[in-house]
Amino acid sequence: MGRWQPDARGRLERAALELYVERGFERTSVAEIAERAGLTERTFFRHYADKREVLFAGSSVLQEVLVDAVARAPESATPMDAVAAALEAAAAVLQERQEHARRRHSVIDANTELQERELIKLASLSTALAGALRQRGVDDASAGLAAEVGIAVFKIAFRRWVEQAGDKELSQFIGESLTGLKAVTADA
Known part of the structure; x- marks a missing residue:
């Protein structure tokens, strides 16, 4: 050795x-x-x-970033505004590791077992976000809904970011996804 x-x-x-x-x-x-x-x-x-765990070791750090950002959001922030702030904080951390994220994504995308593990990770992040929102006084149903929607936004933005050919940052994709969410819910 x-x-x-x-x-x-x-x-x-x-x-x-x-x-x-x-x-x-x-x-x-x-x-x-x-x-x-x-x-x-x-x-x-x-x-x-x-x-498998080599690919998912950073999950706890990402969870901490999300939860801390929700806790630091202004008191006046809506649940979705707090989640958006958390997603922005996560984007800042992940942006530094874009090439790693691309390679990791390609490995996970090629394996069903790893895709399942990724879904479990995302569910854990949603649970942590919901818990952070409840700590802010958000009711259970609203906290769960905002967290799930936030993770869906993150998932879509992240996929677009790692599969892109250009130089857009993850935070831009998150912003676009949040704007898209508002557009699809405007008629509701």
Whole structure:
């Protein structure tokens, strides 16, 4: 293995994503990920429960960003305004990792099991957003609805962002999706 090198988690994440893109998720083993990262399988399992989790490790950070942004929204903000602020905060964090997000998205899109895991992650984010809204005094039904709609907006904007050919930022896609939401609900 050689001398100890820092950032084992980051090295494992980069190695896994490289291998998933090169070979596919199904044809990549934990042993191969660890070897590419210059680490042992044991070290891999200290950081991740299985090879799927390498792709979803950032979920807790994203959840914190969303919840904190809802909590910091002005008292006068409507539930959807608070959710929009949370989505903007998430966009700022994710924008720095656009190429990683594109590669990760392509791996997830190619595997049904990973697509299911992504849906679970999004459901968890929705639950956390709803909880943050309830902390602001929003009733259960409204909090759940605003959170679900917010995650739907995020999901659509994120997909457009990673699949784009241009240089638009994620926050622009979120803004467009929120505008689109207002347009489709105006007649309701």
